[in-house]
Amino acid sequence: MPTICNCQVQKEYCKMIGIINYGAGNIFSLTAALDRVGLTYGMVNTADEIDQYDRIIIPGVGHAGAAMDKLQESGLVPYIKKLKKPVLGICVGMQLLTAFSEEGNAEMLKLFPLKTLHFDAEKSGKVPHMGWNSVSVPANSPLFAHIEDQTYFYFVHSYFIEFDATYTAAKCVYGHPFSAAISKDNFFGVQFHPEKSGKAGEQLLLNFSTIQID
Amino acid sequence: MxxxxxxxxxxxxxxxxxKGVNFVDLRDAGDPVELAYEYSQQGADELVFLDITATHEERKTTIDLVKAVARQVNIPFTIGGGINEIKDADIxxxxxxxxxxxxxxxxxxxDLINQMAxxxxAQFVVVAVDTRSIDGQHFVHLSGGRIRTELNTADWILEAQERGxxxxxLTSMDHDGTKNGFDNGFLKTINDRIHIPLIASGGAGNQQHFVDVFQQANVDAALAASVFHYGEILIPDLKATLRQNGIVVR
Structure with missing residues (x-):
């Protein structure tokens, strides 16, 4: 795989994607996937470090309320909220972008006027929603470029972001529609795990690495 | 879907x-990383590694293996065996x-289930249960089915679910190794009573067995070892068969 890099600096110092390192879960799988597709990255621990990167990924597994607490403790929240560069939240990292999560009844970053809700097994199916589910891929979405409609991605979550006509960028159905992906300006989120979703997931990470915000 | x-x-x-593997020209058939990569390329949806390493000292090899798999394989995987406390799982x-x-x-x-969850x-915690039927009653067995416990299998599974x-x-020790098919009846009984995903294990011998376990027990996943390792069933063929039978696969 070729290394794709827009940086003007010397390649060995080039770190294109900054990963918010706030202690919510393991990021080994994410960095491994970035390595596989040849994307460079580094860790963001402080506000200064955000500026060093072209774009930002917010990872996250586990409990959304607890993850939000950790993000608050990191001191990075005000800086993340005013970012103009591309930002991708993954799984709980995506849920952090919403206004509120039922998991811990916690307020989130409020970058999207959406709620993160718990799956009701009566209406959806077994919880957690675990495994490969097909996703309705939008046409002309840079994040889903070169990815076919109804491609399967790997999900594992008990909470979901409600479907919204404005902000849902890709839809998944588990008993009812929910947001497989959301987008608003420079902020993107995916509920599935691109780092575990085979070739399609790797393509999505590559796509994110080339997204330009007008 | x-x-x-x-x-x-x-x-x-x-x-x-x-176990031996002879379904592809692997450079090193004993290398789990190479095998895992091959399965991921064939369309396996997930992998399970069962670590039967005997001593604690040798666990480091397992950690290195997990890292190597995570680096090279782009599908999810589970590791079991030798996990006795939170620290083991954290590593x-x-x-x-x-x-x-x-x-x-x-x-x-x-309580380990509660602690881990x-x-x-919860999504990180798979509880593996080996069951054997004795006079029509299912009991949880340990040590690869050798040691019987007094735990009723269904009760234990419900407790595990409750604990997180x-x-x-679920592996049926009566069916494991027989290649006569999964224990669809018992799997269905359990599946109907739980609200978390169920993986069926034990008894896979041909493609029809997978069709049967999904159609009859409606389990979420089916696991097998030797039929895949010995190339008796190739995953792309299996998925085609499942699709022809109206079962949704990736």
């Missing part, structure tokens, strides 16, 4: 696969494992 999952299971000892999580599977340790100390989330298990891997 949520797809039904096909899961090859690899037995690993001291960082090497234990595996940080090495890139997506889930851990606990079996005897959970029977001996059921609280620490890492995210998934159940």
């Amino acid at each position: 949520l797809a039904k999952r096909i899961i090859p299971c690899l037995d690993v000892k001291d960082g090497r696969t234990v 595996l999580l940080n090495a890139g494992a997506d889930k851990i599977s606990i079996n005897s340790a959970a029977v001996r100390n059921p 609280a620490a890492f989330g 298990a995210g998934e159940i891997l």
Whole structure:
């Protein structure tokens, strides 16, 4: 795989994607996937470090309320909220972008006027929603470029972001529609795990690495 | 639609696969990483590694294996065997494992399930249950089916779910190794009573057995070892068969 890099600096110092390192879960799988597709990255621990990167990924597994607490403790929240560069939240990292999560009844970053809700097994199916589910891929979405409609991605979550006509960028159905992906300006989120979703997931990470915000 | 999952299971000892493998021209058929990569390319949905490494000292090899798999394989994987406390699971999580599977340790100390679910989330905790039928009653067995417990299998599975298990891997020791098909009746009984995903294991011998377990028991995933390792069933063929039978697969 070729290394794709827009940086003007010397390649060995080039770190294109900054990963918010706030202690919510393991990021080994994410960095491994970035390595596989040849994307460079580094860790963001402080506000200064955000500026060093072209774009930002917010990872996250586990409990959304607890993850939000950790993000608050990191001191990075005000800086993340005013970012103009591309930002991708993954799984709980995506849920952090919403206004509120039922998991811990916690307020989130409020970058999207959406709620993160718990799956009701009566209406959806077994919880957690675990495994490969097909996703309705939008046409002309840079994040889903070169990815076919109804491609399967790997999900594992008990909470979901409600479907919204404005902000849902890709839809998944588990008993009812929910947001497989959301987008608003420079902020993107995916509920599935691109780092575990085979070739399609790797393509999505590559796509994110080339997204330009007008 | 949520797809039904096909899961090859690899037995690993001291960082090497234990059972022979002869379905492809692998450079090193004993290398679990190479085998895992091959399965991911064939369309396996997930992998399970069962670590039967005997001593604690050799566990480091397992950690290295988990890291190597996480680096090279782009599908989720579970690791089971030798996980007795939170610390063991934490190391595996940080090495890139997506889930851990606990079996005897959970029977001996059921609170371990609660602790793991609280620490890492339910989605990380697979409870593996080996069952054997005695006079029409299913009892949980330990040590590969050799040791019988007094635990009623269905009761134990419901307790594990209650304590925070995210998934159940149920192996029928009566069917395991027979190649006569999964224990569809019992799997259905369990599946109808739980609200977390169920992986069926034990008895896979041909493609029809997978069709049957999904159609009859409606389990979420089916696991097998030797039929895949010996090339008796190729995953792309199996998925085509499942699709022809109206079963949603990736």
